[in-house]
Amino acid sequence: MREVRESGRTSVLVIGGGINGISTFRDLALQGIDVVLVERGDFASGTSAASSHMIHGGIRYLENGEFRLVRESVQERNGLLRIAPHYVKPLETTIPIYSTFSGILAAPLRFLTHKSGKPQERGAFLIKVGLMIYDTFSRDGGTVPRHRFLGKKRSLAELPDLDPNIKYTATYYDASMHDPERLALDVLQDGRAAHAGAHALNYVEAIARDGDKVVLRDRESGTEFTVAADVVVNASGPWTDLTNGALGVDTRYMGGTKGSHIVLDHPELLDATRGREIFFEHSDGRIVLIYPLKGRVLVGTTDIDADPGEIAVCTEEEVDYFFDLIHHVFPQIDVSREQIVFRFSGIRPLPRHEDTAPGFVSRDYRIEVDEKGDVPLVSLVGGKWTTFRALGESLANVVLGLLDRTRRVSTAGAPIGGGRDFPRTTKARRIWIEENLTGAGERAGRLLARYGTRAADVWAFISQGEDAPLADGDLSTRELAWMVENEMVARLEDVVMRRTSIAFLGNATSEVLDDVAEAMAPLLGWDRARLDAELDQTRRLLNERHGLVLSSRTRG
Ligand SMILES: Cc1cc2nc3c(=O)[nH]c(=O)nc-3n(C[C@H](O)[C@H](O)[C@H](O)COP(=O)(O)OP(=O)(O)OC[C@H]3O[C@@H](n4cnc5c(N)ncnc54)[C@H](O)[C@@H]3O)c2cc1C
Numbered sequence: 001m002r003e004v005r006e007s008g009r010t011s012v013l014v015i016g017g018g019i020n021g022i023s024t025f026r027d028l029a030l031q032g033i034d035v036v037l038v039e040r041g042d043f044a045s046g047t048s049a050a051s052s053h054m055i056h057g058g059i060r061y062l063e064n065g066e067f068r069l070v071r072e073s074v075q076e077r078n079g080l081l082r083i084a085p086h087y088v089k090p091l092e093t094t095i096p097i098y099s100t101f102s103g104i105l106a107a108p109l110r111f112l113t114h115k116s117g118k119p120q121e122r123g124a125f126l127i128k129v130g131l132m133i134y135d136t137f138s139r140d141g142g143t144v145p146r147h148r149f150l151g152k153k154r155s156l157a158e159l160p161d162l163d164p165n166i167k168y169t170a171t172y173y174d175a176s177m178h179d180p181e182r183l184a185l186d187v188l189q190d191g192r193a194a195h196a197g198a199h200a201l202n203y204v205e206a207i208a209r210d211g212d213k214v215v216l217r218d219r220e221s222g223t224e225f226t227v228a229a230d231v232v233v234n235a236s237g238p239w240t241d242l243t244n245g246a247l248g249v250d251t252r253y254m255g256g257t258k259g260s261h262i263v264l265d266h267p268e269l270l271d272a273t274r275g276r277e278i279f280f281e282h283s284d285g286r287i288v289l290i291y292p293l294k295g296r297v298l299v300g301t302t303d304i305d306a307d308p309g310e311i312a313v314c315t316e317e318e319v320d321y322f323f324d325l326i327h328h329v330f331p332q333i334d335v336s337r338e339q340i341v342f343r344f345s346g347i348r349p350l351p352r353h354e355d356t357a358p359g360f361v362s363r364d365y366r367i368e369v370d371e372k373g374d375v376p377l378v379s380l381v382g383g384k385w386t387t388f389r390a391l392g393e394s395l396a397n398v399v400l401g402l403l404d405r406t407r408r409v410s411t412a413g414a415p416i417g418g419g420r421d422f423p424r425t426t427k428a429r430r431i432w433i434e435e436n437l438t439g440a441g442e443r444a445g446r447l448l449a450r451y452g453t454r455a456a457d458v459w460a461f462i463s464q465g466e467d468a469p470l471a472d473g474d475l476s477t478r479e480l481a482w483m484v485e486n487e488m489v490a491r492l493e494d495v496v497m498r499r500t501s502i503a504f505l506g507n508a509t510s511e512v513l514d515d516v517a518e519a520m521a522p523l524l525g526w527d528r529a530r531l532d533a534e535l536d537q538t539r540r541l542l543n544e545r546h547g548l549v550l551s552s553r554t555r556g
Contacts, residue, residue, distance in 0.1 A: 004199050005225045010036040012399055013214055013229035015206040015243055018048040019184045020383045021235030023392025025200060026191030028399060031408050034197035036227055038216055040205035042494045044184035047237045050346020052289060052300050055080050055088050055386045056174040057137060060287050061363055062130045069364040073386045074137040077175050079412065084419040086452025087183040090144050091176040093277040094159065096329055097168040099123045124168050131172055144173035161272035161330045178293060180385065181498035185487060186417025203490055209247040212374040220490060231402050234379040238308040238347040244379060249370060253381045255352035260314035260345040261300035262322050265506055269297045272330050282325045290326060294501060299326060306347045313545055314343035341506025343547040351381050365391055367398050376402050418452020439463065446474060458482050471515035472507050475500055484523040492517050492534040493541055508542055510550045
């Protein structure tokens with residue numbers, strides 16, 4: 001921070017530290033461009049923390065005629081399975097199908113118009129055609145197996161808890177991303193390491209423009225400073241128009257929709273999924289999912305027009321909707337609010353969409369360049385998690401063009417963070433752990449899952465000092481110290497929400513929060529008042545945004 005404040009200038013200022021700003025930052029750093037990224041919260045705390053945790057080709061977007069996006073997404077999915085295997089894993093996905101032909105008439109119409117009234121039920125034929133196209137796009141990589149179609153009897157033999165009224169199931173592969181916030185951090189760290197002139201600041205907000213300078217506010221200290229840049233990139237996700245407004249530029253690019261999820265601690269439902277994502281159409285035509293993740297079940301999502309000026313939360317009506325959809329597919333399984341351990345919600349950074357139904361708004365991205373001011377302002381409109389690498393490259397290409405610089409390297413195929421030399425087989429894993437995590441015992445697997453091959457550095461650090469377990473049963477004091485020293489941790493919520501899965505798993509009890517905060521205090525120089533303020537703020541966040549009432553066992 002000090003370096004950026006003192007210099008007060010850079011080549012490129014990226015506003016927004018979600019996955020797309022971060023990916024652009026890394027790409028530019030790899031080209032040797034001086035770049036500063038500012039994020040008003042913690043990295044990946046906006047929409048990037050609210051996804052369905054899928055790296056997916058988006059089979060459903062075929063219906064909107066978005067062939068370019070689906071092709072790119074499938075290629076990127078295959079790429080991420082190779083370059084980020086520590087966080088991105090193949091995910092077997094099953095669609096339960098109730099009819100043979102419905103949706104066929106509506107679909108070609110949507111291919112042509114990009115518009116639709118009400119979504120319609122997708123029949124087996126339509127899904128089959130979609131999956132054949134999907135397989136074609138996947139052909140290059142051979143990273144995941146092709147789809148298969150089963151009749152009712154065999155479907156129910158594989159997934160006995162499914163509604164017996166189904167006619168078929170279609171099963172194919174996409175990918176899941178089990179720690180999105182950590183994946184974003186790995187991309188960011190690679191960018192920081194690539195070039196001495198690449199700096200990333202969390203808790204710094206862009207609040208105004210002053211000629212060729214952007215006015216920034218440090219949200220920790222409340223102080224303001226300016227940074228001059230040759231190009232400003234606005235990657236504020238759903239808040240892109242609001243950020244442009246703060247910079248004095250009136251834009252109407254965005255029209256985000258809210259989507260929520262719940263996380264259930266429900267062993268029976270977990271077992272019913274047999275390790276697969278169940279991806280299906282609810283009775284209102286929306287595509288929804290039930291999906292095993294970290295021993296919990298993720299259920300989502302909704303698609304409701306939203307105002308980015310307001311905080312998105314998962315409402316009771318949405319919870320009712322989720323319970324209804326679980327019942328639709330697994331009619332024999334009961335689910336209750338006591339089993340919800342975490343809720344989350346975010347606003348998709350979609351383009352303005354007028355009369356198009358939310359579920360059918362384009363998920364593709366575009367880049368807008370405004371050269372009217374003192375400094376070119378490049379705004380990103382849209383962009384999923386799945387395509388972040390390609391998007392970062394495209395956005396960086398636009399910036400390189402404006403700077404009259406040329407690309408040195410591509411990020412395609414470049415391993416990300418702890419995905420470098422990641423052991424992929426059980427045997428390779430055993431050998432890697434023996435060589436790099438000596439003495440870690442039963443912690444070894446958890447460290448490898450959390451950091452990929454960066455776990456070697458983490459373990460070397462842990463082993464060099466006194467260590468004690470923390471109340472969540474996973475983290476330890478020394479590992480926490482490593483996070484604080486190396487992962488730009490500023491607040492308690494950074495640790496419980498993003499550097500670990502404590503909150504997601506429903507382990508953010510009062511006891512755990514107290515224990516983690518007490519251990520953080522000396523590391524960050526917090527006095528009692530700051531420590532109490534951190535606890536209050538994190539409790540409020542968990543309560544207001546994630547539906548948690550803190551007791552000895554967190555329930556939502
Ligand atoms: C319910 C839901 C489910 C989804 N599921 C998937 C999925 O399974 N797979 C997939 O590929 N995609 C999915 N997505 C889409 C994906 O999550 C987003 O498109 C992606 O995370 C957007 O990243 P971003 O970096 O563009 O935006 P964000 O992550 O929102 O980042 C923008 C950042 O800008 C910051 N910011 C705003 N204003 C300022 C300012 N003035 N100064 C500094 N910083 C500022 C914000 O704090 C924010 O962190 C889903 C989205 C939602 C909502």
